[in-house]
Amino acid sequence: MNLVANKIVKSDGTEVQQSGQTAKPGDMIEYVAEYRNTDKAAVRNVVATLPVPAGMEYLPDTESPRPALASTDGTHFSAIPLKRTVRTTTGKPTEELVPYSEYRTLRWDLGEITGSASKTVKARVRVKTQGP
Numbered sequence: 001m002n003l004v005a006n007k008i009v010k011s012d013g014t015e016v017q018q019s020g021q022t023a024k025p026g027d028m029i030e031y032v033a034e035y036r037n038t039d040k041a042a043v044r045n046v047v048a049t050l051p052v053p054a055g056m057e058y059l060p061d062t063e064s065p066r067p068a069l070a071s072t073d074g075t076h077f078s079a080i081p082l083k084r085t086v087r088t089t090t091g092k093p094t095e096e097l098v099p100y101s102e103y104r105t106l107r108w109d110l111g112e113i114t115g116s117a118s119k120t121v122k123a124r125v126r127v128k129t130q131g132p
Helices: none
Strands: 002-011 014-019 028-036 043-051 056-058 069-071 083-087 093-097 105-113 118-127
Touching: 028 043, 028 105, 043 118, 105 118
Parallel strands: none
Antiparallel strands: 002 014, 002 028, 028 118, 043 105, 056 118, 069 105, 083 093
16 A cells, blocks of 8 residues: 655645645645555455544545545444434434544445556545644
8 A cells, every 4th residue: 555645735726736744734635545456366355444644634525436434433434424423402312413523534445456456545634723
């Protein structure tokens, strides 16, 4: 697996990729992970996992391919958007959307990668302007 992080900036109305080595609050980073099968035989049941680093916030609808799964703890994955059940002040359970800032991991089921082939996953995050 090869992981690349690029800063995405707008220049004259178009997106331009720059090195993601340094970033400041508010910057958008695109993570691209290429899963390459270097063997001649196919590999099956490939699962790609992309962490959302601390200090970053997942940007919705930027994951590719779709659908992807997400997790707030890196263990339990569900379809995006994540939902959770909370109790109202009257004690009645209700469902709410989990804020994207709480997403910690994205996951894709890539299935099979044939010999000498590769598959790529990607998603964008924003450097948080405050807090952990």
